[in-house]
Amino acid sequence: MLYLGDVARQPYGTKSPRTVTRYAVQAAEFLVEKGIKALVVACNTASAVALDAIAERFPHLPVLGVVEAGADGAAKASADGRIVVAATEGTCRSQAYERAIARRREGARVRCVPCPLFVALAEEGLTDGPIVDSVARHYLGSLFDGSEAGDCLVLGCTHFPLLAPALARLAGPDVTLVDCAEATASMLVRRLAGREAPPGGGGLQLISTDAPERFARMVGKLFPALGPAPEVELADL
């Protein structure tokens, strides 16, 4: 498994579709040159706006985005079809979640809310406490009250699961939180079923476009099984 983090040019969520597409296609080209046999676009904004451009550029490569997986999860988890998506500006503007959920569940009411500060909070490691609570109320406070209250909250940006405890508290016990990661992993397993394993077995190679030591420390914290500072390669995109 190759993991490429475009740390130098993140966040993608505030950029135009044109620039996100340009960066995402560059990243895909870099990985295709390394010989990958499938690509997961593990960023909601890039999945929302650049998936078609990547698929067009590499017509023979299986390309999976996280938006389809999140939409799948929401369509299944929502009791009454009142779905709130917390996402970036770019993802909301694209209306990718609205379209993907409508294909799976007729009559669903989808409200996509741009929550750009959540990205900065997660990046800084400020994932719970009074500041997170007040920012969460600022964006989502009115959406889980009354007869139109959401019954499902999609964490529509890869950063947001880090804030899940605070968001669950705000949404209340009757609201299901949907994380795109597990659904995406299952989808990938199905797509790769029957394909040959790489010679020499699996493995993980981490690549970052900036500050590999800082990236290694963050990965070490999120995935303790990899050790405190796993090896990270630097790539200039």
Place this chain on the structure above:
Amino acid sequence: MLYLGDVARQPYGTKSPRTVTRYAVQAAEFLVEKGIKALVVACNTASAVALDAIAERFPHLPVLGVVEAGADGAAKASADGRIVVAATEGTCRSQAYERAIARRREGARVRCVPCPLFVALAEEGLTDGPIVDSVARHYLGSLFDGSEAGDCLVLGCTHFPLLAPALARLAGPDVTLVDCAEATASMLVRRLAGREAPPGGGGLQLISTDAPERFARMVGKLFPALGPAPEVELADL
């Protein structure tokens, strides 16, 4: 006057010195090709880490940074030399303010505090109110109390003057706020004294590396004299 905003790759404040230098030198090259006769690095992080690299690459071009100007302002404004600098992670890590202030004022006590969320708040237009107050308290709450209380607060990132009212309230009436912009402009006027004006007189050309319409709206809000949506050119760096 040419103004280049590297909107596509901002923020610079969380990136490594290597990447900030690479991007800043690219931006300088782009502007030098346009025939500029002086360069203001109007970003604290790039001023803190990339000024020498730019000056080395263009030895005959006058290159001014905002850190020197901010340090100048602080050294003059501070009553007792207890200076607090609110800045990005990159600017604080570089210790550029500590060095620049020490050259101007012996015995000054400089505390540089990384305030990354201020950038996200300013970018989102959330410049005052309870969320800004609580984030400001989170970063700076303890620095303006007691015998070691700061007597001067440097707004050490070009975004931070947008939060000035909230920061002034937190710091209290006895603390002087230092904005680098005016000091930088005066410095530039002195450096260019006696130089010829461009043929045809002055003018302003705005260039952005992403989303020129969004950039134009933001400029129009900050500088109403330019009209609601001034013309902005797109450049791919």
